[in-house]
Amino acid sequence: MNRLRLACCLASVALLTAGCTTxxxxxxxxxxxxxxxxxxxxxxWGVDAVNGARLAVDVVNDDHPDLPLPLAAGTGLPGRGGARLSLAVRDTAGGSEAAAAAMTALAEQEHVAGLVLAGSTEIAEAAASQAKRLRVPLLDARSTDDYLTELGIDWYFRTGPSDSRLAEAAFALLARRGADAGGITLVTEAGRPGSAAAVTNLRDLARRAAVPIGTSLTVRAAAPDTAQLRDRLAESAGHTVVAWAQTAAGAQAVSDAAGQTEPRPTLFGLGQGFRLLERPDSGAALLRAVPWSADLAGRDPTARLVAQLYEQRYAKPMSAVAADAFTATMALAAAVDAAGSADPAAIRTALRRTSLSAVQMIMPWDGVRFGDDGQNQFAAAVVEQWQxxxxxxxYPIELASASARWSSPEPKP
Structure with missing residues (x-):
């Protein structure tokens, strides 16, 4: 082989090698x-939560330039070199043991960057402790109990409002209306985690709002005595019932009793149980404080676009639990992108620095910013009524599409 041919061969090999390594x-x-x-x-509702999270992942991965949401414009996570976001789903079966096993699998086998939880208060409390042991950030999309953020678990974050924030909205509307002559009747679901604390907290919030409490009653969802509760409501002097229930069964029991009481009182529902009550078939004049309203979402441009995407993909309207999970997943995605790393500790730090504005939300909140206790300080509540x-x-009045209806005559000024 002459020198010229040898040189050409060596050059060809060099070019091929360079092509393979670039x-x-x-x-x-x-x-x-x-x-x-x-x-x-x-x-x-668990399926709705997963669908909401999946839609958030799709918004991140696909280009949605018309949505003013974080990471909607463009594809993937720019802070991770355009990496796509993937979703690993595990079934809690509504129990703490199944949730614990699912968390372990997600953290140790799937190596997830963070977790979004849609579950009961009991599951949230157990999951928060396990998140600390596994050292993986946990975003609670559903529970509202105040005590969860008082546990001092620095791997736990909650995107939605607390029970206190929801109750504040309820008492603000009641104070605006004016107090019943005999004070409101307070009903709480007994035997649930945080029940005693909820009663104390509600009493304090009512006092601060100058809403007097006349009578206090309890109901047990496991074996509710609707007739007895109805009779006790009829005996109370107040025409407004404020009830706190963590289960749908507890909320339904109070709603049924209020609907059978004559004269029929106005029922104000607080707690996750009333948020799960899709319709008060009892005929009670039900108001409830909620983190998200389909009525308002239909009038907000960003929320309306997201709700339309949801309905196109899942052939049903977006629900409150889907909106909760969507919001928590978007907040987690923003932190994963900001961290620029798969390290859960870096993502936890990014969550503490997260700052999303009101225009970057589908919720009627001021945005997302987590306090030292993990609570989103910008989460808010609105009041809706079955009409x-x-x-x-x-309520608030500036966002309202209708006026509240009261079962009893308006108090005289």
Missing amino acids: TTDIPQPAAVGVLAPQSGPDAG DRGYRLV
Whole structure:
């Protein structure tokens, strides 16, 4: 082989070698986990939670330049080199043991960057402790109990409002209306985690809002005596009942009793139980404080676009639990992107620095910013009422689509 041919061969080999070593590395997907009931009595809303989280992942991964949400414009996570976001779903079956096993699998086998939880208060409390042991950030999308953020677990974050914030909205509307002559009747679901603390907290919030409490009653969801509660409501002097229930059964029991009471009182529902009550078939004049309202979402441009995407993909309207999970997943995605790393500790730090504005939300909040206790300080509440076969937003007044209806005559000034 002459020198010229040898040189050409060596040059060809060099070019081939260079071509093999200059391929662009594809960034690995960033996985986040979702814990929700996919079986058991809560599977219906658990599916909605997973669908909400999946829609958030799709918004991040696909280009949605018309949505002013974080990471909607463009594709993937820019802070991770354009990596796509993936979703790992595990079934809690509505129980703490199943949730614990699911968390361990997601953290140790799927190596998720963080977790979104849609579950009961009991599951949230156990999951918060386990998140600390596993050292993985946990975003609670559903529970509202005040004491959860008082546990001092620095891997736990809650995107939605607390029971106190929800109750503040309720008492603000009641104070605006004026107090009943005999004070309101307070009903709480007994035997639930945080029941005693909820009673104390509600009394304090009512006092600060100058809303007097006349009578206090309890109901047990496991064996509710609707007739007895009805009779006791009829005996109370107040025409307004403020009830706190963590289960749908507890909320239904109070709603049934109020609907059978003559004269029929106005029922104000607080707690997760009333948020799960899709319609008060008892005929009670039900108001409830909620973190998200479908009525308001239909009038907000960003929320309306997201709700339309949801309905197109899942062939049903976006529910409150879907909106909760969507919001928590978007907040977690923003932190994963800001961290620029798969390290859970870095993502926890990014969550503490997260600052999303009101225009970057589908919720009626001021945005997302977590305090030292993990509570979103910008989460807010609105009040809606069952009117004309649907929930209408009645408070705050500037956002209302209807006026609140009261079962008893307005107090005289």
